[in-house]
Every structure is written in C-alpha cells, then in structure tokens.
Amino acid sequence: MNLLPNAELFFLEGKKLVKRATQDIFDGKDILLIGLTGAFLPQDEKMVKDFEKNYFKFKDTCLVGDPDQPNHIEDIYFVSMNDAYVMDAWWKKMKIKNCKYLPDGSGALSLRLSAQGGMTPNQTVVEMYNKGLGKRSWRYVLLVENNCQMCYVEEETPDSANTRDNLDIDPYELTTASEALKMLKARQQKSTVDLVNEKAKGEDYIPLIDLGQDANNNRAKIDTGSE
Numbered sequence: 001m002n003l004l005p006n007a008e009l010f011f012l013e014g015k016k017l018v019k020r021a022t023q024d025i026f027d028g029k030d031i032l033l034i035g036l037t038g039a040f041l042p043q044d045e046k047m048v049k050d051f052e053k054n055y056f057k058f059k060d061t062c063l064v065g066d067p068d069q070p071n072h073i074e075d076i077y078f079v080s081m082n083d084a085y086v087m088d089a090w091w092k093k094m095k096i097k098n099c100k101y102l103p104d105g106s107g108a109l110s111l112r113l114s115a116q117g118g119m120t121p122n123q124t125v126v127e128m129y130n131k132g133l134g135k136r137s138w139r140y141v142l143l144v145e146n147n148c149q150m151c152y153v154e155e156e157t158p159d160s161a162n163t164r165d166n167l168d169i170d171p172y173e174l175t176t177a178s179e180a181l182k183m184l185k186a187r188q189q190k191s192t193v194d195l196v197n198e199k200a201k202g203e204d205y206i207p208l209i210d211l212g213q214d215a216n217n218n219r220a221k222i223d224t225g226s227e
Contacts, residue, residue: 005112030145031143036139048099052097060072062188080137081137139154140175154174156171
C-alpha cells in the first residue's frame with residue numbers, strides 16, 4: 001500500500017484557472033482513479049462513457065471499506081495529460097454528469113505516479129510518439145482510500161513486447177467498468193472472509209474459506225455422525 005503522490009493541478013472554474021492539490025481532493029474519500037490516454041480519442045471516449053453508464057453500480061456499499069459499514073466509492077476521477085480547457089470541452093461534448101476529470105497537462109500527477117510505482121514501475125506513463133501523442137498515461141483503474149493506493153487493474157504489456165512505449169495497439173480489455181467491478185468485488189469478498197475469520201479466532205470453527213493448514217483448521221471438525 002503506497003501513499004498517492006500529491007500534485008497540484010489546474011482546473012477551469014468559470015473563466016479562471018484554479019490550482020488544487022490532489023491530496024486535498026482525495027482527502028478522506030474512497031475514489032477510483034482512472035488513467036486515460038487522451039481527450040477526444042475514440043477508445044478513451046468509449047471508456048469514459050462506459051464508466052458513466054455504470055456509475056451507480058460503483059455506489060454499491062458492499063464494494064469498499066469495512067464490510068460492517070455502509071461505505072461506497074464517492075467519486076470516479078479520470079486523469080489525462082491534457083490541460084483544463086481541453087478536458088472541459090471534451091466533458092461537455094460527451095455530456096458527462098457523474099464522473100469527474102483531472103486535467104494533468106504537465107504530467108504532475110501521472111509522472112510521479114509512474115516513478116513511484118505501486119503499479120508497473122515507470123510504465124504508468126508511456127511514449128506514444130509513433131502516434132504523435134508524446135508521453136501519455138497508460139490505462140489503469142486504481143482504488144484510492146484516503147490518498148492510499150489500495151488495489152488496481154491495468155492493461156497488460158503485450159507478450160510480444162518488452163515495453164509499452166510506441167505500441168501499434170491500443171488495449172482496452174482489463175480496465176472496462178465490468179472488469180473494475182470484478183476487481184472490487186473480489187477484493188471485498190476476501191476482506192469480508194478475513195474479517196469473519198479474524199473475529200472467530202480462538203473458537204472451534206470452520207473458516208468460510210479453507211485458507212490452508214493452521215491451528216484453527218486442524219481443530220475444526222465436521223460432525224458426520226460417524227467415527
């Protein structure tokens with residue numbers, strides 16, 4: 001678990017640019033941070049609309065946090081290495097009402113996130129000079145809880161390549177809304193099982209899931225009625 005790097009980004013409010021720190025934006029919140037290649041690109045437009053369509057599915061209170069508490073993902077943020085003017089125009093064109101954007105024109109957040117790791121080191125931002133795009137964000141979906149990186153899913157590097165730089169393909173398979181929901185449900189299911197098992201330690205019980213040989217498992221017996 002890594003602390004998300006802080007970055008100051010410029011947002012368009014009215015006709016003025018306003019600088020805001022990501023640490024303040026995410027403070028105390030459970031959010032999804034999603035990496036985009038760039039504004040107005042067809043594949044990225046498809047991605048944003050996919051999450052917008054499924055937005056309220058991410059509000060399910062069983063997806064994040066303490067299983068005993070009604071927590072939910074508060075916001076979905078898309079980060080792209082485009083300036084605030086471009087991102088604002090793109091959002092208006094798509095008529096997005098729920099998902100939000102982070103204009104990272106200078107790469108202040110994306111480059112720090114790539115250098116820090118937590119996902120594939122130094123490959124969260126990749127070169128796309130072969131498409132005239134310069135350096136851009138790789139596609140990923142990252143769960144952030146109170147500025148801490150919790151879990152993620154990202155597009156894989158092709159088996160035929162040893163780098164993500166200047167690829168001919170534009171993968172969008174593992175970072176769809178449905179795959180992100182699968183990731184969150186799988187993580188929360190494990191957390192729920194771990195919590196129940198932790199509370200039952202010291203009792204003669206059978207774990208919800210057999211996690212292997214340990215003292216509890218060795219003592220747990222299923223009464224079949226026979227010796």
